[in-house]
Amino acid sequence: xxxxxxxxxxxxxxxxxxxxxxxxxxxxxxxxxxxxxxxxxxxxxxxxxxxxxxxxxxxxxxxxxxxxxxxxxxxxxxxxxxxxxxxxxxxxxxxxxxxxxxxxxxxxxxxxxxxxxxxxxxxxxxxxxxxxxxxxxxxxxxxxxxxxxxxxxxxxxxxxxxxxxxxxxxxxxxxxxxxxxxxxxxxxxxxxxxxxxxxxxxxxxxxxxxxxxxxxxxxxxxxxxxxxxxxxxxxxxxxxxxxxxxxxxxxxxxxxxxxxxxxxxxxxxxxxxxxxxxxxxxxxxxxxxxxxxxxxxxxxxxxxxxxxxxxxxxxxxxxxxxxxxxxx
Amino acid sequence: xxxxxxxxxxxxxxxxxxxxxxxxxxxxxxxxxxxxxxxxxxxxxxxxxxxxxxxxxxxxxxxxxxxxxxxxxxxxxxxxxxxxxxxxxxxxxxxxxxxxxxxxxxxxxxxxxxxxxxxxxxxxxxxxxxxxxxxxxxxxxxxxxxxxxxxxxxxxxxxxxxxxxxxxxxxxxxxxxxxxxxxxxxxxxxxxxxxxxxxxxxxxxxxxxxxxxxxxxxxxxxxxxxxxxxxxxxxxxxxxxxxxxxxxxxxxxxxxxxxxxxxxxxxxxxxxxxxxxxxxxxxxxxxxxxxxxxxxxxxxxxxxxxxxxxxxxxxxxxxxxxxxxxxxxxxxxxxxxxxxxxxxxxxxxxxxxx
Numbered sequence: 210x211x212x213x214x215x216x217x218x219x220x221x222x223x224x225x226x227x228x229x230x231x232x233x234x235x236x237x238x239x240x241x242x243x244x245x246x247x248x249x250x251x252x253x254x255x256x257x258x259x260x261x262x263x264x265x266x267x268x269x270x271x272x273x274x275x276x277x278x279x280x281x282x283x284x285x286x287x288x289x290x291x292x293x294x295x296x297x298x299x300x301x302x303x304x305x306x307x308x309x310x311x312x313x314x315x316x317x318x319x320x321x322x323x324x325x326x327x328x329x330x331x332x333x334x335x336x337x338x339x340x341x342x343x344x345x346x347x348x349x350x351x352x353x354x355x356x357x358x359x360x361x362x363x364x365x366x367x368x369x370x371x372x373x374x375x376x377x378x379x380x381x382x383x384x385x386x387x388x389x390x391x392x393x394x395x396x397x398x399x400x401x402x403x404x405x406x407x408x409x410x411x412x413x414x415x416x417x418x419x420x421x422x423x424x425x426x427x428x429x430x431x432x433x434x435x436x437x438x439x440x441x442x443x444x445x446x447x448x449x450x451x452x453x454x455x456x457x458x459x460x461x462x463x464x465x466x467x468x469x470x471x472x473x474x475x476x477x478x479x480x481x482x483x484x485x486x487x488x489x490x491x492x493x494x495x496x497x498x499x500x501x502x503x504x505x506x507x508x509x510x511x512x513x514x515x516x517x518x519x520x521x522x523x524x525x526x527x528x529x530x531x532x533x534x535x536x537x
Numbered sequence: 538x539x540x541x542x543x544x545x546x547x548x549x550x551x552x553x554x555x556x557x558x559x560x561x562x563x564x565x566x567x568x569x570x571x572x573x574x575x576x577x578x579x580x581x582x583x584x585x586x587x588x589x590x591x592x593x594x595x596x597x598x599x600x601x602x603x604x605x606x607x608x609x610x611x612x613x614x615x616x617x618x619x620x621x622x623x624x625x626x627x628x629x630x631x632x633x634x635x636x637x638x639x640x641x642x643x644x645x646x647x648x649x650x651x652x653x654x655x656x657x658x659x660x661x662x663x664x665x666x667x668x669x670x671x672x673x674x675x676x677x678x679x680x681x682x683x684x685x686x687x688x689x690x691x692x693x694x695x696x697x698x699x700x701x702x703x704x705x706x707x708x709x710x711x712x713x714x715x716x717x718x719x720x721x722x723x724x725x726x727x728x729x730x731x732x733x734x735x736x737x738x739x740x741x742x743x744x745x746x747x748x749x750x751x752x753x754x755x756x757x758x759x760x761x762x763x764x765x766x767x768x769x770x771x772x773x774x775x776x777x778x779x780x781x782x783x784x785x786x787x788x789x790x791x792x793x794x795x796x797x798x799x800x801x802x803x804x805x806x807x808x809x810x811x812x813x814x815x816x817x818x819x820x821x822x823x824x825x826x827x828x829x830x831x832x833x834x835x836x837x838x839x840x841x842x843x844x845x846x847x848x849x850x851x852x853x854x855x856x857x858x859x860x861x862x863x864x865x866x867x868x869x870x871x872x873x874x875x876x877x878x879x880x881x882x883x884x885x886x887x888x889x890x891x
Contacts, residue, residue, distance in 0.1 A: 282734065283734055284733070285733060286727065286728035286729065286730045286733050286734070287728065353746070353750075354749065354753075357753070358753045385696055385698065387754065388753065389750065390739070467742050468742060471739035471740060471741075472703030472740030472742070473739060473740055483739040485703075485740075492704075493704040494704065494732055496603055496607050496705060497604045497606040497607075497704070497706060497732060498606055498705065498732075499605075499606040499609060499731075
């Protein structure tokens with residue numbers, strides 16, 4: 210009697226196991242197919258974007274040839290288009306944004322992980338997260354109505370006067386103080402990339418094993434030495450990743466830049482002068498680009514932005530590779 | 538529970554996809570609604586009219602203000618019932634696409650300045666001087682050319698900061714078209730278009746952007762639509778017109794420009810009202826042109842669109858004036874209606890508008 214019962218229970222237990230297993234395998238297969246489909250979707254989307262950009266920009270490239278990259282003219286009336294001014298503006302604003310943004314972001318991240326009293330930590334972290342959540346149009350309006358008049362009245366006249374007559378720097382900070390221009394766009398961008406670089410670098414700084422830092426402090430290292438000799442070497446991949454994330458945002462940012470850059474298709478030696486970027490030009494002009502060549506030239510600008518972003522990513526990869534080799 | 542959640546997500550995604558597809562490929566099919574797209578300048582009055590029209594007749598109008606260029610593309614692609622453009626198409630271009638155009642409403646472009654000690658409307662300029670300022674030849678406010686036109690004004694010896702539109706715009710088209718008509722140098726160097734290669738100055742986005750930059754930059758000059766200058770109490774400039782008279786911008790001077798044009802003999806009603814004849818005419822005036830197909834694929838839709846425009850001609854004048862637009866003169870309306878009767882036919886060759 211006893212035996213029979215035990216056999217029956219074992220059988221039922223087995224049948225449960227089988228059905229559970231079948232369910233699990235099925236679920237696993239579904240997961241495998243589903244995730245693979247998701248991954249392939251990304252590839253298809255990317256390929257679709259590239260094909261569309263190439264097709265759309267073909268007319269512009271076949272009309273202007275390689276001269277499209279080296280011409281400053283952007284004349285919708287005569288239909289002569291060149292991408293040099295927007296490319297220049299895109300790169301210069303991003304350089305300014307990075308030059309201001311990286312030191313501040315790293316400073317915040319180091320302060321938060323190494324020096325900050327815990328009570329203060331939370332409020333700074335929240336402030337950074339809020340900064341990341343502000344829509345770019347708000348940055349644009351703030352830049353146009355608050356930052357630009359302030360720069361125009363208090364900063365630019367001082368800077369222009371200070372560098373007047375100095376070789377190179379004098380030309381770099383020359384011209385009437387408009388308030389808006391390449392420099393203002395760079396400042397707005399630096400504020401916009403700050404939360405990205407800060408939150409990534411802070412997270413990777415926190416991955417440094419405490420035992421490494423404590424050993425260094427135990428050897429008598431200063432905080433400066435711990436940060437430069439232990440924390441940064443340990444986290445360089447993550448830091449470069451964070452910087453690249455910020456750079457990507459700076460290169461592609463449209464709305465905020467359009468408001469404050471002055472939107473002039475000109476290359477000027479002075480960073481206080483108005484300029485334009487690739488994305489700002491597209492946003493400004495696409496709606497009214499009636500002729501085929503005009504639209505095609507704008508799409509070609511989009512393709513160029515794509516290429517620039519790709520080059521930046523490639524350089525980042527290369528830098529990481531070199532660092533890895535150096536570290537052995 | 539989880540299943541329900543997943544299922545509802547699927548349904549949501551599918552419906553989103555469906556709406557996305559229908560938006561891109563076919564016009565909105567909802568009932569009798571009229572669909573139009575184009576000029577941003579036309580949008581405020583179009584939506585006001587649409588609102589009142591819906592209340593009185595029950596049929597609605599869906600107008601997307603995507604810019605004149607977009608409106609022209611969409612009507613050519615037949616995705617909307619009508620397109621609206623600040624810039625008239627030439628007769629050749631109309632015929633090629635099987636379209637006709639007619640003016641719906643008039644507006645004006647006003648130069649605005651920010652100069653200490655100059656009251657709104659105190660400064661007067663003529664076309665040549667305005668062109669020389671925007672081309673960058675006149676650099677200071679106390680230049681002899683400006684002084685000659687304003688002997689009584691106390692003009693400061695400061696740099697002129699030029700502000701123009703950065704986005705392609707019908708406002709820019711009217712402004713540059715006027716400068717091209719009055720100044721050979723501008724015509725050869727810059728030309729007229731909804732976006733041009735500006736020789737000098739900074740670009741700001743939209744009327745509000747130009748107004749904002751002008752307001753906060755001392756010594757600046759820009760140009761905005763009349764309604765915008767008036768509602769923001771900006772310091773406007775009086776202009777010397779083709780007859781050599783200095784005029785104030787306003788409904789009367791815009792209407793004078795509209796009335797002076799020879800609408801009846803213009804091929805395809807392709808009339809740009811800039812630099813118009815007439816003692817009282819404002820020189821930078823323009824009309825919004827509505828584009829429709831001569832032989833529409835959906836005659837019923839176009840018939841209701843024409844009914845709407847007919848209604849705006851009869852009942853829309855007060856609302857247009859309230860928003861600082863100028864209604865079309867009676868004589869031009871008669872011409873437009875005649876053109877509808879003559880040109881727009883259904884498949885059987887019967888006129889859609891009677």
